[in-house]
Amino acid sequence: MTARVLIVDDIPTNVRLLEARLAAEYYEVLTASSGPQAIEICNRNDVDIVLLDVMMPDMDGFEVCRRLKASPRTNHIPVLMITALDQPSDKVRGLEVGADDFLTKPVDDMQLMARVKSLARLKTLTDELRARALTGQQIAIEDALRAMDNVDTGGGHVLVIDTDARHAERIKTYLVPEHSVDVLVQPADAVFQVTGAPYEVVLVAMALENFDPLRVCSQIRTLEHTRTLPIILIADETDRPKVVRALDLGINDFIMRPVERNELAARVRTQIRRQRYALELRQSVNNTMAMAVTDDLTGLYNRRYFERHLHVMLSKAQSQGRDMAVMILDIDHFKAVNDTYGHHVGDSVLKEFAQRLRRSVRGVDLACRFGGEEFVVLMPDTDMGQAEAVAERVRRAIAEQGFDVGGDRPMWVTVSAGVTLNESVSDTPAVLMKRADVALYRAKRQGRNQVVFDAA
Template identity: 80%
Template sequence: MTARVLIVDDIPTNVRLLEARLTAEYYDVVSATSGPQALAICDSQDVDIVLLDVMMPDMDGFEVCRRLKANPKTLHIPVLMVTALDQPSDRVKGLEVGADDFLTKPVDDMQLMARVKSLVRLKSLTDELRARAMTGQQLAVEDSLRAMDRISTNGGSILIIDTDQRHAERLKSYLTPEHDVDILTQPSDAVFQVTGAHYELALVSMAMADFDPLRVCSQIRTLEHTRHLPIILVAEEADKPKVVRALDLGVNDFISRPVERNELAARVRTQIRRQRYALELRQSVTNTMALAVTDELTGLYNRRYFDRHLGMMLGKAQSQDRNMALMILDIDHFKSVNDTHGHDSGDVVLKEFAARLKRNIRGIDLACRFGGEEFVVLMPDTEYRQAESVAERVRQSIADRPFELGGGKTLAMTVSAGVTLNESGADTAESLVKRADVALYRAKREGRNRVVFDAA
């Protein structure tokens, strides 16, 4: 996933060093040499993340961060503070003025890329939620964003997963009484523990006897209601390679041992604030979306909403030179379901199909009912391999388990899918839909129950 990174530092050598590292990973990099210049760039351009030096003349990084987070137009931009200060109090001050994370000079390459990837992923999800809100009925996005300042981080519900009871109790003592904390010393019970619970954060130790901590995190992510649960890893210095993999799997943050009390408290507050903010945004979208843009049977967005949203997202992808994928799906032999079992059974299949579709796409993907038994998925910031992975996961979820029609009757179903990618500035919404439709037709013609990419 690419992104536009703003580097703010008054020392040209530092800027060039960070720029070289990020450009090598295909990030689009812009730079500023002062706080006021950085604020002007964020106010006038699309910036996905700010790497902000603390020690600058006239306006230091703390003040720049405070102003970014006080401006409704820029408060959603993640800020990664880069500092030579190594005192915990300095790091905590950065987090408390609104910084999303920090790096200590000299900057470690692994930590740099891990933090940037994590924050870019968060920004991408936030952007998609804001875009959906705007598409619905020109919702008051600024009001929703200002809600970030009103969100309290007290009373968080936290689960600590660690096979070492003594270590877990120490972490718990750092977080209480501000938060409600549970301890789980049997990681194999993690899925059972979070099922039906309402945790807002999980702290997972990397030093667990006989258990793979990444497997524990992955299992938590498989549950629908904990898919967006923030996870912080508690890691040792030797765990760096696994931390990178964990962040790619969707883990939100990590903290190194020995754990400093104030830093832990600040990181926990940051994740709980994000979680509550994202929940408020999702509820805002749900509660204010007019029935005119929702398909009553499946609960997905309808064709009218999709047409409008596709045009907006395509324009954004083209202006920022980003990838985007479009998938059209058609339930195979659906007409025979209605003809043989009746329209009530057809409705059951459509509703269950929509439910499986939503469970097997990503948080940033948008699923809509295109019409009849056709569905469409819009995938922002997605290249070929990612689109193929999502499409195959959806296809398998339909074919692997029969649909229950009631009365003990089941029905095996399959789906065909056509996928296309945004290829150039000349693409239009109509041309994307046409290419995906042609690919879908090929999937049908070649035997159904398959995914085909357009050959354009």
């Protein structure tokens, strides 16, 4: 995953060092030598992450961050503050003015890249939600931005998972009475504990006795209603390689032992703010989207919405040099279902198909009903390997479990899919759809129940 990163520092040597580290990982880098210049760049460009030095003349990093987070144009941009200050109070101050994370000089390469990757994922998801709101109705994004200003971070529901009961209780005392905190000392019960519960943050200790903490996190992520639940790891210095792996798997944040009370509280508040903001965005989209862009039967967006959104996202991908994939799916032999069992059974299959499709794609992907038994999925920031993984997951979700249509036996259904990628700036929505449709035709001709990639 690439991103456009703005480095803000008044010392050229520091800028060049960070620029070299990020460029080596294929990030696009912009630079600013002062706070006002950084704010101007953020207002004029699509910046994904800001690396912000605290100690600068005229306007320090705290004030720059406060202004960025106060502006509707820039408050969605993640800010990673970098400073020579090492007092916990400075970290807390940075997080409280809106910084999304904090690093101390000299910057550790592992922590730098781990934080940047994590924030890049956050920005991608936020951008997709904002784009959907904008595509549906402009008022949705305005409501979402106002909601960001009004997000309350108090009264959160937190779960602490730690086999060391004494350590877990100490963590709990750091967070109450501001939040409601539950402690779980049996990690094997994590899935049961979070099922149906209103948790907004989970703290997982890396030092779990006889349990793999990353496995616990992965199990929480498999549940539909906790797929986006923020997870913070509590780690020791020896856990650093696993922390990197965890962040690659989508864990939101980590804090190192010994845990400092105020830093933990600030990081928990930050995750609660993000979680509630994302919820506000989703509700804003759902509440303000006109019925004209929603398919009544399946609840998915319809062809009209997809075509407009495809135009927006393709233009963005081309202007920023990012990957994007489009997949067309067609239910195999669906006419026979209607002819044999009736349209009421066909409608039941379409509804269940849409539910499985929605569960099988990622949070940033957009699934729509294109018409009849044909569906489409738009996958931003997605290369061939990632697109193949999503497509195969969808195909298996349809083929490996029968559809309950009210009879004695389930109905077995399969799906064929054609996938294409954004390949050049000359691609148009029509060209992408044609290539995906040709790939779908090949999948049908080659026996159905398979995924075929455009060979262009």
